Amino acid sequence: xxxxxxxxxxxxxxxxxxxxxxxxxxxxFSSLQWYRQEPGEGPVLLxxxxxxxxxxxLKRLTFQFGDARKDSSLHITAAxxxxxxxxxCAGVTQGGSEKLVFGKGTKLTVNP
Amino acid sequence: xxxxxQTPSNKVTEKGKYVELRCDPISGHTALYWYRQSLGQGPExxxxxxxxxxxxxxxxxxxxxxxxxPEGSVSTLKIQRTERGDSAxxxxxxxxxxxxxxxxxxGPGTRLTVL
Numbered sequence: 001x002x003x004x005x006x007x008x009x010x011x012x013x014x015x016x017x018x019x020x021x022x023x024x025x026x027x028x029f030s031s032l033q034w035y036r037q038e039p040g041e042g043p044v045l046l047x048x049x050x051x052x053x054x055x056x057x058l059k060r061l062t063f064q065f066g067d068a069r070k071d072s073s074l075h076i077t078a079a080x081x082x083x084x085x086x087x088x089c090a091g092v093t094q095g096g097s098e099k100l101v102f103g104k105g106t107k108l109t110v111n112p
Numbered sequence: 113x114x115x116x117x118q119t120p121s122n123k124v125t126e127k128g129k130y131v132e133l134r135c136d137p138i139s140g141h142t143a144l145y146w147y148r149q150s151l152g153q154g155p156e157x158x159x160x161x162x163x164x165x166x167x168x169x170x171x172x173x174x175x176x177x178x179x180x181x182p183e184g185s186v187s188t189l190k191i192q193r194t195e196r197g198d199s200a201x202x203x204x205x206x207x208x209x210x211x212x213x214x215x216x217x218x219g220p221g222t223r224l225t226v227l
Contacts, residue, residue, distance in 0.1 A: 004154075006154075033215065033216075035218075040220065040221075041220050041221075042116070042203050042205070042218030042219050042220050042221050043155065043203075043218050044218070045215055045216070045217070048215055088154050088155070090154070090155075097160060097167060097168035097170075098143065098160060098162075098167070098168070098207070099145065099157040099160050099168055099171070100145070100147075100155075100157065100205075100216060101157070102147075102154030102155045102156070103154050104152070104153055104154045105153075105154045
């Protein structure tokens with residue numbers, strides 16, 4: 001059972017466009033993390049959100065944690081070809097062990 | 113400083129053989145995790161060590177899979193009687209209790225192919 005549903009699974013856009021990736025669950029998470037993974041490499045942490053309603057910005061990337069701590073979104077403004085990669089959300093379930101539960105990921109391609 | 117390293121980077125084996133995959137965590141990190149990532153999927157949890165002991169091994173798919181961390185640093189994931197369905201990228205991550213919110217640092221993975 002996939003606890004975290006990510007959408008869309010694939011996204012191909014032109015340079016300069018904006019996009020939003022969603023991460024949804026029926027479970028409550030004590031924290032939620034977003035990773036970016038490139039082919040042949042391990043995931044690299046982008047951000048951790050902890051508080052319901054929290055918004056964090058990382059240059060052109062904006063991350064939001066839902067009020068109920070069950071969902072999150074990643075918004076990229078003016079996408080660039082260097083943003084191409086697999087974006088993964090991962091949560092630590094409340095009351096569970098320290099393992100991360102990952103979504104399937106969103107494969108983003110930004111065309112020049 | 114050095115990140116998480118994993119060896120080998122690629123492993124090709126035949127069905128039924130035994131394999132060992134090694135993970136060197138970031139120095140001083142007490143927690144170590146193994147995940148498996150199949151094509152087109154996100155990483156799937158296998159086992160988590162806190163120090164030398166397995167704190168959570170609920171993700172190991174069956175008794176062919178076993179992992180050790182005898183001295184609380186390097187870990188080895190062992191797979192007996194490999195099957196074609198075991199083919200995947202095996203990722204290792206480490207974390208420190210001194211890091212907030214369980215932020216995990218991943219290695220590049222070992223790509224296992226079972227023929």
